[in-house]
Each structure stands twice: as C-alpha cells, then as structure tokens.
Amino acid sequence: MRINIIQHTPNERPGSILDWAHDRGHDVYIYHPYQFGILPKVDETDMLVIMGGPMSVNDDIDWIEFERDIIKELAEKDVPIYGACFGAQQIAKTFGAKITTSTAKEVGWAPVYLRSERIPGIYNKLTAMHWHGEMFEIPKNGELLFSSDLVENQGFIIGDRIVGLQFHFELGTDEVREIVTNDNKYVAGSDLNQTNEDILSKPVPKENKQVMYAILDYIAK
Incomplete structure (x- = not known):
C-alpha cells in the first residue's frame, strides 16, 4: 500500500505513523506543499495522512x-484518511x-477521554x-471520538475509514x-500552564504509540 503523508512544517513529523507504515510493510511518500507546492495525486494514494502545522485551514x-x-x-473512493491537528x-x-478559535489554547500535555x-x-x-489554538466542529456525518477537559471536540471518526484528532x-x-525547540514561543499563554521545561521533562506515554497503531490498523483494514 502506498501511504502519502502531507507534512506542513519541518518540525511536525509523522513519528510513530512512519513506524507503523514500515512495520506493516507499506511504502511511504512524504509531501511538503508549504515549500514545494506539490500534493499527492488521488490515483497514487492508497492511504492519506495529513499532519499538523502552524497555518490555519x-x-x-x-x-x-x-x-x-x-x-x-479520496473520501468518495473510500480511501483511508488520518488527520492530526x-x-x-x-x-x-x-x-x-x-x-x-479554540475555547482554550491547549499547548502541552493533558488527558483525553475516549467517547x-x-x-x-x-x-x-x-x-x-x-x-493548537483553533478547534473543529464534529462533521455532521462524524462521531465524537475524544474529548479533553478544556475542549470537547478533540477527535472524530467518519464511517470506518476516516479519523481526525486535534492532538x-x-x-x-x-x-x-x-517541536519545543523550534516553536517554544507558542507555549506562552497556554491554558495548560506548562513551561517548555515542563513539557520536555514528561516522558512520552508508551500507550500513545499503541493507540496510534490501533487507529491506523482500523482505518486501513
């Protein structure tokens, strides 16, 4: 399977999404439209991953x-799609x-709850x-997937092929x-009240990679 990843800024990389793709034996192509103006072709996409970025939709x-x-x-063709932030x-x-504009500026570590x-x-x-500083409504054809303490709409699923997560x-x-090294000024004013040092000192929960794999396995099945 050819997985096309759209990356919108150098410091928000695919991380464990890339690990999952390699572990499952898929081919990965990464696009940088903000720099090169090139986007994947629909007929060359078996799965689409859309990363985060500092711009607004x-x-x-x-x-x-x-x-x-x-x-x-791609949605009309029932191609799996995953979007982050x-x-x-x-x-x-x-x-x-x-x-x-989000009801809260969430920058840092915070719990999310499965819905x-x-x-x-x-x-x-x-x-x-x-x-993030913006937020989405849940699409009419979507189902709420995650919430946080400060922002209810943190994730959605559409059918069995499309998932979007705000975090x-x-x-x-x-x-x-x-991210912290290059975008550390964005932490100022966060409603999570964390410093860059706070963010860096917390280990990444091992469960996050497991859940990332579960989500991608589900939409790619």
Whole structure:
C-alpha cells in the first residue's frame, strides 16, 4: 500500500505513523506543499495522512484548498484518511464543519477521554500532546471520538475509514523535542500552564504509540 503523508512544517513529523507504515510493510511518500507546492495525486494514494502545522485551514492559500479537494475525492473512493491537528481540521472543513478559535489554547500535555467504542484497543483515558489554538466542529456525518477537559471536540471518526484528532499521539521523544525547540514561543499563554521545561521533562506515554497503531490498523483494514 502506498501511504502519502502531507507534512506542513519541518518540525511536525509523522513519528510513530512512519513506524507503523514500515512495520506493516507499506511504502511511504512524504509531501511538503508549504515549500514545494506539490500534493499527492488521488490515483497514487492508497492511504492519506495529513499532519499538523502552524497555518490555519481558513487561510487563503491555494494549496490548502487543493488539499481539501484531494480529501473529498479520496473520501468518495473510500480511501483511508488520518488527520492530526491541522490535518483533522482540514478533514472537518472538507465535510462542512466550521473551524474557529479554540475555547482554550491547549499547548502541552493533558488527558483525553475516549467517547466512542468504535475502534478496539483504545484506553478510556490517555495523556496526549496538545499544540493548537483553533478547534473543529464534529462533521455532521462524524462521531465524537475524544474529548479533553478544556475542549470537547478533540477527535472524530467518519464511517470506518476516516479519523481526525486535534492532538498528537504520533509524537515520540525526538519529535516532542523538535517541536519545543523550534516553536517554544507558542507555549506562552497556554491554558495548560506548562513551561517548555515542563513539557520536555514528561516522558512520552508508551500507550500513545499503541493507540496510534490501533487507529491506523482500523482505518486501513
């Protein structure tokens, strides 16, 4: 299977998503539209992964709109799609949901709570990395998958092929360090009241990789 990953900034990499793809024997192609203006072709995509980024889905940028066109076409073809943070917001907007300023600026580690039993192998409570200032509505054809203490709409599932999460299960220790090293100013004003040192000192929960694998196995089956 060819997995096309759209990465929107150098410091938000696929992390354990890449591990999963390699462990399952899939081919991976990573695109950087913010730099090169190139997006994957629909007929060359067996699975699409859309990563996070500092831009807004409401920005008037051509490739952001083109990306949603790809999401729409792939969804119509029943191709599995996973979106993290900005990627989840792109999926939600593609399906008609609004993306607005978040009710809380969540930057740092915080618990998330499972709201649906659709996907097996997921714990009821997990600790995830949050790094966002906007949030999505749940698409009309979607089901709430996760919530946090500060923002209810943290994840959704559409059918059995599409999942979007506002937070990050994919990050390993190196990816967390890379985000904090390069985007540390964004921590200021977070409602989670954590410093960069607080974020870096917490070990990445081992359960996060397990759950990332469970989600990807589910939509790719």
